Amino acid sequence: MKISGAELFVKALKAEGVKHLFGFPGGVVIPVFDTLYSEPEINVILTRHEQGAVHAADGYARSTGKTGVCLVTSGPGATNTVTGIATANFDSVPIVCFTGQVSRSMIGNDAFQEADIVGITRPITKHNYLVLDRKDLGRILKEAFTIANSGRPGPVLVDLPKDVILEKGDDEYPAKVTIRGYNPVLKGHPNQIKRAAVALKKAKRPLFYVGGGIHIAGAADIFRKAVKKTGVPVVHSLMGIGAFPGDDPLSLGMLGMHGTYVANMAVSHSDLLFGIGNRFDDRATGNLSKFAPEATIVHIDQDPVSISRNVPVEVPIVGDARLVLEQLMPLLEAPKTDQWLKQIAAWRKEHPLEVKVGQAEGTGHLRPDDVIQTICQTFPDAIIATEVGQNQMWVSQFFTFRHPRSLLTSGGLGTMGYGFPAAIGAQFANPDKRVIDIAGDGSIQMNIQELATAVQNRLPVIVAILNNGYLGMVRQWQELFFDRRYSSTCLRTGAECPPECKGPGDHCPAYHPDFVKLAEAYGAVGLRVMKHKDIEPALKEAGKIKDRPIFIDFIVEREFNVFPMVAPGAGIAEMMFSEGGQS
Amino acid sequence: MTHVLSMLVENHQGVLSRIAGLFSGRGYNLESITAGVTTDTQITRITLVCKGEDNVFDQIKKQLNKLIDIIKITDLSPLPSLHRELALIKVRAMPNLRGEVFQVADVFRARVLDVGIDSMVLEVTGSSDKIDNFIAVLQPYSIREVARSGLISMERGRKQPNTQSQQRKGASEKLNEDFKITIA
Numbered sequence: 001m002k003i004s005g006a007e008l009f010v011k012a013l014k015a016e017g018v019k020h021l022f023g024f025p026g027g028v029v030i031p032v033f034d035t036l037y038s039e040p041e042i043n044v045i046l047t048r049h050e051q052g053a054v055h056a057a058d059g060y061a062r063s064t065g066k067t068g069v070c071l072v073t074s075g076p077g078a079t080n081t082v083t084g085i086a087t088a089n090f091d092s093v094p095i096v097c098f099t100g101q102v103s104r105s106m107i108g109n110d111a112f113q114e115a116d117i118v119g120i121t122r123p124i125t126k127h128n129y130l131v132l133d134r135k136d137l138g139r140i141l142k143e144a145f146t147i148a149n150s151g152r153p154g155p156v157l158v159d160l161p162k163d164v165i166l167e168k169g170d171d172e173y174p175a176k177v178t179i180r181g182y183n184p185v186l187k188g189h190p191n192q193i194k195r196a197a198v199a200l201k202k203a204k205r206p207l208f209y210v211g212g213g214i215h216i217a218g219a220a221d222i223f224r225k226a227v228k229k230t231g232v233p234v235v236h237s238l239m240g241i242g243a244f245p246g247d248d249p250l251s252l253g254m255l256g257m258h259g260t261y262v263a264n265m266a267v268s269h270s271d272l273l274f275g276i277g278n279r280f281d282d283r284a285t286g287n288l289s290k291f292a293p294e295a296t297i298v299h300i301d302q303d304p305v306s307i308s309r310n311v312p313v314e315v316p317i318v319g320d321a322r323l324v325l326e327q328l329m330p331l332l333e334a335p336k337t338d339q340w341l342k343q344i345a346a347w348r349k350e351h352p353l354e355v356k357v358g359q360a361e362g363t364g365h366l367r368p369d370d371v372i373q374t375i376c377q378t379f380p381d382a383i384i385a386t387e388v389g390q391n392q393m394w395v396s397q398f399f400t401f402r403h404p405r406s407l408l409t410s411g412g413l414g415t416m417g418y419g420f421p422a423a424i425g426a427q428f429a430n431p432d433k434r435v436i437d438i439a440g441d442g443s444i445q446m447n448i449q450e451l452a453t454a455v456q457n458r459l460p461v462i463v464a465i466l467n468n469g470y471l472g473m474v475r476q477w478q479e480l481f482f483d484r485r486y487s488s489t490c491l492r493t494g495a496e497c498p499p500e501c502k503g504p505g506d507h508c509p510a511y512h513p514d515f516v517k518l519a520e521a522y523g524a525v526g527l528r529v530m531k532h533k534d535i536e537p538a539l540k541e542a543g544k545i546k547d548r549p550i551f552i553d554f555i556v557e558r559e560f561n562v563f564p565m566v567a568p569g570a571g572i573a574e575m576m577f578s579e580g581g582q583s
Numbered sequence: 584m585t586h587v588l589s590m591l592v593e594n595h596q597g598v599l600s601r602i603a604g605l606f607s608g609r610g611y612n613l614e615s616i617t618a619g620v621t622t623d624t625q626i627t628r629i630t631l632v633c634k635g636e637d638n639v640f641d642q643i644k645k646q647l648n649k650l651i652d653i654i655k656i657t658d659l660s661p662l663p664s665l666h667r668e669l670a671l672i673k674v675r676a677m678p679n680l681r682g683e684v685f686q687v688a689d690v691f692r693a694r695v696l697d698v699g700i701d702s703m704v705l706e707v708t709g710s711s712d713k714i715d716n717f718i719a720v721l722q723p724y725s726i727r728e729v730a731r732s733g734l735i736s737m738e739r740g741r742k743q744p745n746t747q748s749q750q751r752k753g754a755s756e757k758l759n760e761d762f763k764i765t766i767a
């Protein structure tokens with residue numbers, strides 16, 4: 001039977017089990033949206049900006065492991081997806097993004113709403129396609145879904161010219177495709193696995209270092225067993241949060257720039273660093289010449305590129321984290337670690353991550369650590385999304401994650417404005433779970449238009465805004481490294497401010513927008529919390545609401561910093577614990 | 584160090600752009616790149632010359648291998664192989680100097696393709712070194728234009744039963760450690 005390109009597209013979505021599609025229509029994709037209009041199996045979610053659509057698909061994918069799908073129009077619709085695609089690409093999130101394109105005969109003519117989106121997204125997708133022949137459409141759609149969610153996952157973009165969408169052709173959607181240039185290695189090399197097991201057994205100061213690959217491979221369970229069998233302690237990267245329960249005695253927390261003291265000291269003194277699904281990113285390693293100087297490094301990763309790129313690896317293993325761990329498990333033997341664990345306990349005692357409860361000294365504002373700890377106590381099993389900056393680092397420090405895929409955060413690209421739309425996507429995928437975006441007052445404004453999406457779809461997403469009136473992380477760097485010159489980071493700056501601010505205080509202009517009124521204007525619930533005693537009641541009140549998003553404006557201490565911290569260029573053992581302090 | 588990669592790639596639009604973009608985007612050093620169809624019209628052979636320390640070259644190979652349109656990469660650097668480049672060179676040559684230029688061309692086995700009233704166009708084939716030398720020798724005559732094709736390369740054929748395949752096996756094992764960069 002002959003069907004249109006749009007009909008084949010919808011057939012493909014159904015064959016792939018797509019239930020939710022995040023999109024925004026426009027001229028050239030009207031026929032696709034038209035076909036979707038009478039399709040009860042696919043819920044088309046209209047976001048208010050294409051960036052929101054991609055982040056929502058991303059949050060959907062990260063929280064489930066299923067492929068997130070979005071559909072936008074040509075030109076500006078397509079270019080608006082760029083940040084979302086780059087975010088997903090950096091963090092290995094399976095997304096298929098469909099963009100409309102002008103008709104084939106118009107391509108290259110600077111037609112209305114034309115953009116070379118395949119050219120633009122080439123370096124930020126796992127792969128991308130421009131469909132130039134209707135007869136290739138079925139195969140390309142299948143390849144796109146196959147590539148996006150296999151090997152190291154990533155975003156795939158498919159650009160659909162309007163006339164290909166309309167053209168009648170073959171109705172076949174292949175069940176399987178083979179791509180001769182694409183064969184991800186899944187099982188680890190047996191000899192290398194033996195070497196890794198021997199190295200671990202012989203080690204005196206062994207340490208696991210896990211990243212997002214554990215979530216992607218669904219390896220959290222087997223990894224937990226491996227830790228139990230060996231008694232080896234665990235540090236994790238930002239993306240590795242939740243890969244191992246944060247409240248387990250063997251969890252040392254996150255390593256790196258804002259990692260825990262015990263994690264950074266353990267890495268710096270280990271004699272065997274056993275990496276799984278991580279990529280030795282610069283925020284995790286700090287100064288490479290001072291990184292794990294005594295350690296032999298074993299590295300399991302799906303992507304050969306990640307291996308021996310930043311840090312030379314003695315035992316490289318390419319493969320899927322779960323499959324490799326399954327091969328490794330029978331060979332694992334517990335090393336003798338009594339001394340090492342004693343040393344670790346001492347480091348943990350020396351500089352624990354402590355939450356102070358109550359109002360901040362002096363100003364009486366809320367403490368962000370207190371707010372986050374209370375969120376964690378009130379909603380211990382929630383899916384948490386973050387924006388980027390101080391809010392993100394405080395979440396990594398003060399929220400105890402116990403489940404895989406429970407933190408949605410832009411780790412690699414560091415995209416402000418990611419968290420809220422990602423939380424929306426995750427709420428669609430997990431209707432029975434609490435989804436909370438912990439945001440800063442700066443980053444929440446980057447995709448705040450999605451409040452309408454959340455309200456229209458009756459999503460009870462909680463947005464906890466840690467409102468300090470600053471772009472806090474940049475302000476922190478300005479305080480520490482730029483002589484407290486708060487250039488363009490104060491969100492309360494007004495016409496009446498002097499050219500160079502002497503610091504915040506009662507003289508500061510009023511804050512805009514008023515997030516409570518803004519939430520109400522959208523039809524959401526808005527709450528403001530200024531006192532410690534009101535944190536928990538506000539969260540409980542929000543917890544009761546099931547049919548609308550809730551914005552909670554937590555007025556936090558303005559110049560509260562994220563500590564401990566490793567200064568840029570320093571080794572991760574060289575930690576600062578306060579504004580002036582070096583370890 | 585200079586490395587030569589011979590690659591079989593899908594004859595899809597944008598493949599060259601993907602490769603060139605990879606080099607520019609990641610700050611790798613691309614010396615030359617040539618492309619042409621093979622006997623299978625679906626497949627293009629690309630010969631690529633790049634410069635980099637060993638660790639950078641490892642990354643280049645791995646990154647190229649990740650491109651889905653690349654079917655196979657052969658690192659010719661460790662293999663006995665043939666490398667050729669073609670150049671067209673237009674030199675200023677007034678009638679009284681033509682004889683001299685002819686002589687130089689003869690030494691380098693270059694062909695004269697065209698003679699103008701005050702210039703000549705020469706065609707020369709060979710290793711990149713040979714072409715560099717030829718250009719250097721022609722400098723005194725004032726070179727007006729040079730067009731170089733970039734390198735094309737091919738592995739030599741077997742010289743004895745087995746020896747070649749042993750050599751290949753050795754090379755292929757070494758590279759397999761570098762994660763599945765396959766050898767033909």
